[in-house]
Amino acid sequence: MRSSAEAAPLRRGPGNFESWNRCAHFYLGLYLLSFVWLFSFTGLLLNHPRWAFADFWPGRKESTIEQRIERPPAGTDLEQARNILDQLGLQGEIEWTVERGEASRFDFRASRPGRIFEVSTDLGRGQARVRRIEVNGWGVMRMLHTFSGVRADDTRNERDWILTSIWTLTMDAIAAGLAVIVLGSYYMWWRLPQKRVWGLAFLLAGWVLCAVFVSGFNVSL
């Protein structure tokens, strides 16, 4: 079949915003497709924790190892934790789980999608105990959705792993890309005069419904 869209060739050339916008709409969509599907599907998983097929936590694998370590050189907690992880051959986003009390005790967690390492150390004895928790593919996917290294209500933890930063930049890029696709689609729709009335009805319905939720339901429900 030869559609009318196909019959109209893609116009190229600088200054042709319409053509550029149309290409950006579907080329950006194609590039982001895998990411959008991941976040869409994992969004559903997060909203439906009772879906038994994706319940990964009961099937997790746990193991514990003990290993001798050198006392890390003086430095910040983060530098010391990173040094201990290097000695243990581990990598991940460091998270402070308990307040540091005794100088010789130093506990923290390092995580990456699919794996969590709970590290407890006795620096006086040069001993580290690592509890390793590993989850299946469903767990990996769910962790990817929320893996940012920070939480709004937690001022103690900061993003500290380069791969977490790259992943959050990816999240930003996907969000920005979606915004470009949406805003570009408004222009494409407006350039179709015969679709304006029904398009406006659907667009307004979406915006009104959305505004009700964002405004904190300041309507009688």
Add this chain to the structure above:
Amino acid sequence: MLTRQRIYWIIRDMHLYAGLFVSPFVLVFAFSVFALVHPSRQSRPTVSGSRTVRNLYVPADIEKDIGSAGLVAVRRILDQCMVRGEIGFIQHLPRENRLIVPVSVPGRETVVVIDLKGRTADVSNRETGVMGSLALLHKSPGPHLVDIRMNWLPMRIWRWVADSTVYLILFLSASGIYLWLLLRAARRVGVVLLAAGALSFVGIIYALIG
């Protein structure tokens, strides 16, 4: 009988109208990513108002069941305090004989501390602004406290809206692929970009999982 040309126009119209309808919700999820991934520690919401409500009717033994059944009793107290919204959790402090109940509405967090013996409640509000509102909607309903969450009608409706947004996005991407495949001139570049996106997706996830 539907011809291929007719199917093309039906899918194209559905792509357009479904896309226009769901677009505000896609923008909500997209912009809230920035609030969630880069939370502003400087602009933490501050208490914007507090008050004490006295002479409350407190159902007997309310503290004995602070699960899903206790929600009804707690909601009755919240109604007396003129507080509405989604109850986050119910925490019982046995020594002080108090209940702590955080209640959320997009744009506002309210914490209600109920003194069970004195039959009073301290109510404090925090305005979280538009970005806080977007972030709350993005995270709702979420995976935690399944037994009690979505205990407020508008949030129950939001759960349905959030799911519908995902299903519409999946439809839009599938119909978008169909429409792109009919554009012969754009196929080659499209395939390259689709493959590049898939490769970068696999690459970064491979690096993260390790």
